[in-house]
Amino acid sequence: MDSSPSDSTHKVLERVSAELGSTPTSHDVAVYLDKQDPLQHLRKQFLVPRVGDLSPSDLSLVDGTKDCIYFVGNSLGLQPKSARKYIDEELDKWAKTGIHGHMEGGRPWAYAENTLEDLMANVVGAKPGEVALMNGLTVNLHLLLLSFYRPTAERHKILIEDKAFPSDHYAVESQIRLRGFDPQQSLLLMKSREGEDTLRTEDILATIEREGDSIAVVLFSGVQYYTGQLFNMAAISRAGQSKGCYVGFDCAHAVGNAELRLHDWGVDFACWCSYKYLNSGAGGLAGAFIHEKHAHTVKSTLWGWWGHDLKTRFAMNNVMDLLPGVGGYRISNQPILLVCTLQASLDIFSQTSMQALRKKSKLLTGYLEYLIKHYYTRDEARPDKPSVRIITPSEPEERGCQLSLSFSVPILTIFRELEKRGVACDMREPNILRVAPTPLYNSFSDVHRFVHLLGTALEASKDLSHNA
Numbered sequence: 001m002d003s004s005p006s007d008s009t010h011k012v013l014e015r016v017s018a019e020l021g022s023t024p025t026s027h028d029v030a031v032y033l034d035k036q037d038p039l040q041h042l043r044k045q046f047l048v049p050r051v052g053d054l055s056p057s058d059l060s061l062v063d064g065t066k067d068c069i070y071f072v073g074n075s076l077g078l079q080p081k082s083a084r085k086y087i088d089e090e091l092d093k094w095a096k097t098g099i100h101g102h103m104e105g106g107r108p109w110a111y112a113e114n115t116l117e118d119l120m121a122n123v124v125g126a127k128p129g130e131v132a133l134m135n136g137l138t139v140n141l142h143l144l145l146l147s148f149y150r151p152t153a154e155r156h157k158i159l160i161e162d163k164a165f166p167s168d169h170y171a172v173e174s175q176i177r178l179r180g181f182d183p184q185q186s187l188l189l190m191k192s193r194e195g196e197d198t199l200r201t202e203d204i205l206a207t208i209e210r211e212g213d214s215i216a217v218v219l220f221s222g223v224q225y226y227t228g229q230l231f232n233m234a235a236i237s238r239a240g241q242s243k244g245c246y247v248g249f250d251c252a253h254a255v256g257n258a259e260l261r262l263h264d265w266g267v268d269f270a271c272w273c274s275y276k277y278l279n280s281g282a283g284g285l286a287g288a289f290i291h292e293k294h295a296h297t298v299k300s301t302l303w304g305w306w307g308h309d310l311k312t313r314f315a316m317n318n319v320m321d322l323l324p325g326v327g328g329y330r331i332s333n334q335p336i337l338l339v340c341t342l343q344a345s346l347d348i349f350s351q352t353s354m355q356a357l358r359k360k361s362k363l364l365t366g367y368l369e370y371l372i373k374h375y376y377t378r379d380e381a382r383p384d385k386p387s388v389r390i391i392t393p394s395e396p397e398e399r400g401c402q403l404s405l406s407f408s409v410p411i412l413t414i415f416r417e418l419e420k421r422g423v424a425c426d427m428r429e430p431n432i433l434r435v436a437p438t439p440l441y442n443s444f445s446d447v448h449r450f451v452h453l454l455g456t457a458l459e460a461s462k463d464l465s466h467n468a
């Protein structure tokens with residue numbers, strides 16, 4: 001089971017190290033892969049924090065002038081350099097022209113977000129008109145559920161992952177109550193098998209087959225935030241729809257990370273935030289998708305003037321001309337400053353493709369996996385040596401860029417020691433470290449340096465525990 005997945009990564013590493021006359025773990029290999037990386041120039045378009053600027057850094061241990069190792073783009077992406085310029089442009093326009101900014105300039109505030117929707121649609125594999133940029137993610141999830149979750153006595157359940165992101169869990173729970181149902185009966189949680197960390201597609205499909213007649217909505221994440229598992233969205237969509245359910249995805253961790261084909265897969269609805277892999281800054285403008293097959297049958301329940309056709313929106317005649325599909329879900333005018341930061345990021349995405357990003361990503365994450373397994377696989381002969389088990393699927397098609405590492409020792413001191421050395425990553429107690437080398441701005445050298453620092457962090461935390 002373990003041999004096939006990273007085969008292509010292994011082959012690349014073996015080929016490169018043979019060419020260089022070194023070993024797959026040597027630093028030369030990282031340098032070589034960076035030189036060969038056709039996307040390496042994209043990093044220059046981001047502001048990478050320096051080690052010395054991160055508060056936990058201990059400058060007695062590490063050079064403060066170096067770039068930090070930023071492996072937490074799964075929580076908050078880095079700032080595109082053009083974000084500040086775009087914001088300044090709008091502040092200047094506001095200062096100089098006031099209300100005229102609504103209709104003038106490169107980003108007329110009255111419909112600036114519309115100018116990004118095609119770029120966004122491209123990243124998620126949607127058709128123009130299937131995507132709206134608005135609100136925050138959880139707000140959009142609520143708006144979509146108001147339309148897609150119409151429970152009846154027979155069909156009232158929502159199927160979600162057992163350990164769904166808390167906000168999604170709460171949203172679903174409250175939607176069930178809103179409709180007068182009881183989450184005890186109507187919230188169906190998809191659990192992994194005993195002793196397993198991730199969900200098997202076959203089990204998801206079997207659950208849908210078994211329970212489908214009572215399920216109104218199947219709602220999964222695209223990529224699971226905790227385990228990093230990438231779900232088979234096409235298969236889940238087909239299975240749910242064949243049982244008469246609506247199928248939606250929260251793509252918060254999938255957008256800008258995995259290749260999405262929301263339209264082709266026939267997904268009914270989806271939503272995502274833009275501050276993780278899409279780098280729009282905390283609280284950035286979120287996205288929503290409704291498949292065009294529903295454009296004229298599914299309507300927003302909560303109306304506002306921004307859902308009105310733009311052509312006559314400002315006629316102000318109080319006769320609603322609701323845009324078809326997801327466009328009709330817009331309620332308020334969008335914050336232009338958030339449009340600026342999202343544009344800064346989508347501009348960078350438009351210089352490449354998700355296909356190219358994924359290609360690099362598979363190698364980058366495969367490289368990280370290779371090095372971690374090489375150094376930290378549990379050694380039966382040395383049970384005291386801290387070891388790492390990767391809970392993220394090893395099959396590249398079943399994961400994005402993130403690896404979730406489960407340590408044989410408590411994680412807190414290791415995490416602190418990593419932070420002291422200029423690594424930004426994410427910890428979940430008791431023993432999970434989530435690391436996400438993102439193909440837009442992370443390098444193979446970042447990965448190599450991370451694995452080296454992980455070694456010193458483990459050594460240091462061992463010393464600490466002995467001294468304690």
Ligand SMILES: *Cc1c(COP(=O)(O)O)cnc(C)c1O
Nearest residue numbers: 136137138165167225250252273
């Ligand atoms: C990040 C994330 C959220 C956050 O919700 P906001 O409404 O943007 O605050 C919700 N759900 C998932 C799955 C996430 O990954």
